[in-house]
Amino acid sequence: xxxxxxxxxxxxxxxxxxxxxxxxxxxxxxxxxxxxxxxxxxxxxxxxxxxxxxxxxxxxxxxxxxxxxxxxxxxxxxxxxxxxxxxxxxxxxxxxxxxxxxxxxxxxxxxxxxxxxxxxxxxxxxxxxxxxxxxxxxxxxxxxxxxxxxxxxxxxxxxxxxxxxxxxxxxxxxxxxxxxxxxxxxxxxxxxxxxxxxxxxxxxxxxxxxxxxxxxxxxxxxxxxxxxxxxxxxxxxxxxxxxxxxxxxxxxxxxxxxxxxxxxxxxxxxxxxxxxxxxxxxxxxxxxxxxxxxxxxxxxxxxxxxxxxxxxxxxxxxxxxxxxxxxxxxxxxxxxxxxxxxxxxxxxxxxxxxxxxxxxxxxxxxxxxxxxxxxxxxxxxxxxxxxxxxxxxxxxxxxxxxxx
Numbered sequence: 001x002x003x004x005x006x007x008x009x010x011x012x013x014x015x016x017x018x019x020x021x022x023x024x025x026x027x028x029x030x031x032x033x034x035x036x037x038x039x040x041x042x043x044x045x046x047x048x049x050x051x052x053x054x055x056x057x058x059x060x061x062x063x064x065x066x067x068x069x070x071x072x073x074x075x076x077x078x079x080x081x082x083x084x085x086x087x088x089x090x091x092x093x094x095x096x097x098x099x100x101x102x103x104x105x106x107x108x109x110x111x112x113x114x115x116x117x118x119x120x121x122x123x124x125x126x127x128x129x130x131x132x133x134x135x136x137x138x139x140x141x142x143x144x145x146x147x148x149x150x151x152x153x154x155x156x157x158x159x160x161x162x163x164x165x166x167x168x169x170x171x172x173x174x175x176x177x178x179x180x181x182x183x184x185x186x187x188x189x190x191x192x193x194x195x196x197x198x199x200x201x202x203x204x205x206x207x208x209x210x211x212x213x214x215x216x217x218x219x220x221x222x223x224x225x226x227x228x229x230x231x232x233x234x235x236x237x238x239x240x241x242x243x244x245x246x247x248x249x250x251x252x253x254x255x256x257x258x259x260x261x262x263x264x265x266x267x268x269x270x271x272x273x274x275x276x277x278x279x280x281x282x283x284x285x286x287x288x289x290x291x292x293x294x295x296x297x298x299x300x301x302x303x304x305x306x307x308x309x310x311x312x313x314x315x316x317x318x319x320x321x322x323x324x325x326x327x328x329x330x331x332x333x334x335x336x337x338x339x340x341x342x343x344x345x346x347x348x349x350x351x352x353x354x355x356x357x358x359x360x361x362x363x364x365x366x367x368x369x370x371x372x373x374x375x376x377x378x379x380x381x382x383x384x385x386x387x388x389x390x391x392x393x394x395x396x397x398x399x400x401x402x403x404x
Contacts, residue, residue: 017200017212031187069117193213267295
């Protein structure tokens with residue numbers, strides 16, 4: 001399968017300056033993708049564009065990943081209705097390091113170049129910037145950009161000159177990388193289309209060279225209609241400190257049936273043959289959730305590693321009664337301890353239930369025991385006992401206490 005065929009099959013071929021998809025198969029590209037350090041972690045909404053770039057890498061093209069330490073000082077106004085808060089420089093520096101670590105992990109073991117635009121933007125004077133870049137942008141062109149027009153309209157929150165200039169800064173980055181590293185293709189999310197065109201036009205005007213841009217599609221959660229990557233509790237982050245490995249795995253496992261195969265194409269490295277085989281099993285037996293299980297494992301493995309993905313599977317199987325608590329490793333128990341209430345050894349079952357607000361009284365606890373609604377490591381309890389070994393106390397189907 002050629003690169004253009006794969007991008008179209010997976011659903012990545014979106015906005016582009018190419019006249020035809022097959023242009024991707026007729027030359028060598030050095031492409032770049034940039035991310036500003038406005039936070040200390042990527043979230044799953046970022047993943048589609050990174051996976052799109054990964055396809056180019058797998059087809060032999062050169063990759064430059066940019067962490068925007070310079071543009072992050074300003075902040076991208078795209079997708080916002082008001083001015084972005086200015087982050088302190090020390091926070092930007094910390095975020096920059098965290099993002100650099102994450103993007104390196106996503107492409108671990110593969111050949112790519114990691115750059116920071118602060119390294120060149122910090123040395124550009126105002127006069128140089130206005131002469132070398134600003135002179136090539138017409139105001140009428142800039143104010144028609146959707147995100148600028150919306151901010152300047154009657155219902156807009158206004159826009160500062162700093163954020164207004166952001167698109168020119170990003171164009172300057174493309175021009176710099178084109179001259180220094182031979183970059184001839186920029187890829188971004190669909191909200192970056194206008195910024196990408198700024199670089200394409202700047203290079204055409206200054207260098208008389210033709211370069212290109214492409215965007216990954218905006219992924220919409222089909223069940224909620226919201227921008228992909230948001231859950232009821234907020235964004236789903238790649239950092240395990242912000243979203244635990246278990247919750248990350250569960251996010252993908254809870255994908256609805258209509259979107260599961262589509263997400264396998266967008267967010268995993270599985271081949272067409274592998275995904276087609278999963279789709280056949282998925283559609284033949286929806287209740288078994290074959291596509292969701294493959295999706296959850298593959299993305300968790302990509303982001304957190306095979307060991308963490310295996311652990312998330314085992315913990316999930318224990319909580320849903322498919323395997324025994326005794327099958328868990330100590331690392332699995334550590335993962336589980338983050339997710340459910342925990343009590344110490346040598347307390348009674350009734351005291352543990354009461355202490356962790358699983359019941360409201362000792363009388364209620366005794367009635368649950370007598371009714372067979374309480375179990376320890378899969379075995380029903382009928383009397384109060386002292387919890388003397390590590391295990392999992394379960395009330396009903398979905399309430400758990402970890403004993404450790």
